[in-house]
Amino acid sequence: MTGIVITILILLSLLSSKRKEMFTMIISLENNHLYAQPQGSDKLELIPKAKNKFFIKEIGAEIEFLTNDASKTEQINILLEGKHMIGVKK
Numbered sequence: 001m002t003g004i005v006i007t008i009l010i011l012l013s014l015l016s017s018k019r020k021e022m023f024t025m026i027i028s029l030e031n032n033h034l035y036a037q038p039q040g041s042d043k044l045e046l047i048p049k050a051k052n053k054f055f056i057k058e059i060g061a062e063i064e065f066l067t068n069d070a071s072k073t074e075q076i077n078i079l080l081e082g083k084h085m086i087g088v089k090k
Contacts (some may be wrong), residue, residue, distance in 0.1 A: 010087050013054060014018060021041045024038075024090070025037065025038045025087065027038065027046075027076075028043070033045055033046075036056065036063065044056045044058050044059065046063060049062070052064055052065045052067065053065075054064070059080065060079040060080070060081070061078055061079065062080075063076055063077070064076065064077045075088050075089070077089060
């Protein structure tokens with residue numbers, strides 16, 4: 001297994017103020033399949049939708065990996081239940 005640790009910043013709108021929460025998610029590659037494992041949760045397979053875009057069927061989330069000019073992942077965008085989350089490499 002190879003993996004990178006991604007810290008996810010969740011931005012939630014609460015009564016017109018924004019609150020930041022942080023949690024850790026491990027993205028791993030196993031047998032040519034990508035997996036995401038949020039802190040305290042089970043590992044979930046990332047199903048490819050397009051280049052750098054994936055879907056997690058079990059929770060209905062979309063994940064997009066954003067890369068720099070050297071094709072290295074710098075950030076991920078997650079869309080889950082109408083909430084947009086931004087993850088940066090730890």
